[in-house]
Amino acid sequence: MERPRILVIGGGFAGLECARRLERKLAATEAQISLVAPFSYQLYLPLLPHVAAGVLTPQSVAVSLRRSLRRTDVIPGGAIGIDPRAKVAIIRKITDQEIVEPYDYLVLAPGSVTRTFDIPGLTDHARGMKTLAEATYIRDHVIAQLDLASTTLDQNERAERLQFVVVGGGYAGTETAACLQRLTTAALDRYPRLDPRLIKWHLIDIAPKLMPELGDHLGARALKVLRERGVEVSLGVSVKAVDEHAVTFTDGRVIPSRTLIWTAGVAASPLISTLDAETVRGRIAVTAEMRVPQFEGVFALGDAAAVPDLAKGDGAVCPPTAQHSARQGKKVADNLVAALRNQPLQPYYHKDLGLVVDLGGKDAVSKPVGVEMTGVPAQLVARGYHLMAMRTNVAKFRVGCNWLINATAGDDFVRTGFLARQPARLRDFEYTDAYLTKEQVREHAQALQAKH
Known part of the structure; x- marks a missing residue:
């Protein structure tokens, strides 16, 4: 049979x-x-x-x-x-x-x-965070902007390359903005010609609150951490249009930028x-x-x-x-x-079972089984949850070792380059x-x- x-x-x-x-x-x-x-x-x-x-x-x-x-x-x-x-x-x-x-x-x-919307230029210029290739591409792209900005004599080009926009105030967008902002801040020691004041990260969301699922207290805590790091968080705002050189917000602001990371839902x-x-x-x-x-x-x-x-x-x-x-x-x-x-x-x-949000470094907000946590305890819970959820011991070991190496040795800010000069639209990935x-x-x- x-x-x-x-x-x-x-x-x-x-x-x-x-x-x-x-x-x-x-x-x-x-x-x-x-x-x-x-x-x-x-x-x-x-x-x-x-x-x-x-x-x-x-x-x-x-x-x-x-x-x-x-x-x-x-x-x-x-x-x-x-x-x-x-x-x-x-x-x-x-x-x-x-x-x-x-x-x-x-x-x-x-x-x-x-998930995308009928916004002029969005599908051609936005970058997603849904696949491994997209995450790898974004790392290369962000480091490339630092490399190019540090050598150009064109002040307008430098401004465009050093402003980054992340759309989506959920877990993916918040963690992406938090982690990448730490990347560019840590990289400044390797780029002595760059003025730190020119590097700006923008996180925007049409919702009135950041990560409302966390509750008012933890959402406000995450918002405070981001703003203290210099991330400009704008709520009740979305994207009106985007092109190769700028992102236009629905509140009328035009941000010179060559980086739009789109995480506004699935x-x-x-x-x-x-x-x-x-x-x-x-x-x-x-x-x-x-x-x-x-x-x-x-x-x-x-x-x-x-x-x-x-x-x-x-x-x-x-x-x-x-x-x-x-x-x-x-x-x-x-x-x-x-x-x-x-x-x-x-x-x-x-x-x-609860929610965990890793904001990088010692910063995190977590709500395991309804218990609100912030800072290092929340970070330990967040990373412990991720290790527990991974399906093989090899994967758990690799992630744990990577966290340890990054915490002790830092980053070399290397671009792999394997996606250089390739289309990077959402539909391509x-x-x-x-x-x-x-x-x-x-x-x-x-x-x-x-x-x-």
Whole structure:
């Protein structure tokens, strides 16, 4: 008898946790497990600001899928369309070869992409912080601005290169601004020709508060830390337009700048739009058991799914966080096992364990299990949480060693240069234009099946 085929789309927190738990709970004879991922690692997203700032090396936050998984087939590519009626996924491999992958059970965990708006120049000039390549590029770019500003005689060019704008007052934006501001401050000793007063970091957000999820006290504490370091934080403000030389704010200010880092939220992977399924604000609607009700054997979770938040109630859905994604991955695996064994499925219910925000150095704000903390204790909690959450001991060891080396030896402010002179638009890093339309999926799948 042929084993049921379980296909997991996505190797992030949700997809990897699901596949790991399936391996533990199912015998090899019970199911064939495959996971589709464009890269051979799970990206530990919360530490990307540390990569951008050079505190961690890129490899440190790239948790090996093949070290984490033992008998799951890892397909190197990305799903560009799903035909749930024919029970096939269209996969584009990293060689650009397209194949059709059949399944009996499908787990949709494709994650999210950077959310953008119809702002003139945004998609051409903004840089994201969603991928490892983007974080590495931003580090190179920021150091390049210091290199170029220190040698130019053009005062306007120097002003443009030494002002940096980060959009988004959530965790990603706040940590990015905090860590990169520390990078440029520490680098000043290596650039004696630069006037420290010319280096300016701007953090803006349309919301009236910084990181409102932390509560008024901790949010105000984080705001105070940033402003004391010289970061200009503007709330109730967004971007009106951006070009190669300046960023225009909605309050009328024009900031001479060649660096716009965009972290203003996320949107579900475009893969979701290839299915003819109900959505909630762009995320696929699922039951509390994370089933997609329109299609048999299809589950969805993580950033791409509107999973009901039973802990909050009142129709709330779980926010797109790593904490929820990892725990949803485990619950979906449990429900898949139950489905295979004709047992009842269980709803996802999770009480938030708290929040941690690493502002670099000795600065942090944390709220583990509702206890508010600041300074060094909060930093220890934040870094301890990240080490605990990483999926392999090798990754934990690398991150811990990197933190120690950076704290004792500092940074050499080296540009790797491997992305120099390459397009650095959001779509270049996140492949948002790679997907089929839902009208194309059925025809495309049939053509591929006939071909092969």
